[in-house]
Amino acid sequence: RERIGKLEWLIPEVDEMLGGGVETQSITEVYGEFGAGKSQITHQLSVNVQLPPEQGGLGGSVIFIDSEDTFRPERIEEMLFGLEDDVLQAAMDQREIEGSIDDEEARDELLQSFLDKIHVAKAFNSNHQILLAEKAQEIASEYEDSEFPVRLLCVDSLTAHFRAEYVGRGELANRQQKLNKHLHDLDRVGNLYNAAVVVTNQVQSNPDAFFGDPTKPIGGNILGHKSTFRMYLRKSKGNKRIVKLVDAPNLPDGEAVMRVTGEGLKP
Numbered sequence: 001r002e003r004i005g006k007l008e009w010l011i012p013e014v015d016e017m018l019g020g021g022v023e024t025q026s027i028t029e030v031y032g033e034f035g036a037g038k039s040q041i042t043h044q045l046s047v048n049v050q051l052p053p054e055q056g057g058l059g060g061s062v063i064f065i066d067s068e069d070t071f072r073p074e075r076i077e078e079m080l081f082g083l084e085d086d087v088l089q090a091a092m093d094q095r096e097i098e099g100s101i102d103d104e105e106a107r108d109e110l111l112q113s114f115l116d117k118i119h120v121a122k123a124f125n126s127n128h129q130i131l132l133a134e135k136a137q138e139i140a141s142e143y144e145d146s147e148f149p150v151r152l153l154c155v156d157s158l159t160a161h162f163r164a165e166y167v168g169r170g171e172l173a174n175r176q177q178k179l180n181k182h183l184h185d186l187d188r189v190g191n192l193y194n195a196a197v198v199v200t201n202q203v204q205s206n207p208d209a210f211f212g213d214p215t216k217p218i219g220g221n222i223l224g225h226k227s228t229f230r231m232y233l234r235k236s237k238g239n240k241r242i243v244k245l246v247d248a249p250n251l252p253d254g255e256a257v258m259r260v261t262g263e264g265l266k267p
């Protein structure tokens, strides 16, 4: 079994709270209301994971299962070039790209190289999403001995399709069973290939819902059991966001503040 890796958000307060960053071989669930910034986190981590370990990354590539059509290459570009110059330079050296970070050609090459390492798959419905998680194992296996092995598996959003398709109390058990199998597959990729698994989840949106706590993530206990790290994301003033660690093994609960900016997530 390989050593557990830590993928940094590059936000000291958050990384400290996480004991160094998002762990490989675990599922991290990020949940929060719409617009809280869950997709911003999956994008930022898709950039950061590719960086060399000295820069907070894991020198790895990404499988990004996109169920709500949220993946934006332009956002990757903004976040990449929002990194500090020395980090960008290290990324160029790592990829043996000639030239300086001010050189347009070199920048284009660097961006293309980052985008190439994010394997995006759109999930059209929950069954397709389950299939893509099975397929993720094959992709991770294919890249296992490459220069950039898969070190991050994102599912954004984990629950949207399930929630839309399995409606009503009568479908709840069925939904949970399918979600459970899906999480098991995701967990397997993380464990077998030493990848961090990051999934997003919305909080129950209807405060008048007949059942369910409006401040609780969709999926209830089963999801709570499977995702080892659970983080609640909440809007604050302006572009500020509160990141709360709710449940983690061997770590105290805590809160950290970050900002969502044009150049990505910042302290």
Ligand code: ATP
Binding pocket: 032, 033, 034, 035, 036, 037, 038, 039, 040, 041, 068, 070, 078, 202, 239, 260, 261, 262, 263
């Ligand atoms: P949902 O549940 O609806 O998918 P989410 O939690 O995934 O929402 P995101 O799409 O990650 O939310 O975040 C949207 C927020 O991120 C916007 O409200 C905005 O504040 C911020 N944001 C997105 N893009 C930019 C940008 N280019 N510059 C600055 N802020 C941005």
